[in-house]
Amino acid sequence: MSATLPVYRWRLAPDGLATRRQLRAMGLRPGGQDVVAELQRPRRQRGPLVAYLYRIDAAKPVRPMTAGRAAALAKANRARRTCPACWRDAGYVIPAALGTCVPCADG
Secondary structure, three states, X not given: OOOOOOXXXXXXXXXXXXXXXXXXXXXXEOOOOOOOEEEEEOOOOOOOEEEEEEEOOOOEEOOOOOHHHXXXXXXXXXXXXXXXXXXXXXXXXXXXXXXXXXXXXXX
């Protein structure tokens, strides 16, 4: 983001601003608004961790889950659980490092 944004330290952001996760926990979404500030959490190794802040009063409600969106999500999750080698539902998301279910990877 731009260097002109206000930067707040961890836990010192003013009231009325929230991160995406905080908005989601309130049942809200940014709704197309621009980032208004940054929140920085210090870390010892790789520099600060940055989170973007949005205005709560400009946030919009989360869109409700429709039947079509629920079906698409179920289909996508089913594809992530299906082993490409044996075509069985593994019952868990196939690890990308293996590429197949554990029994097929063990071979």
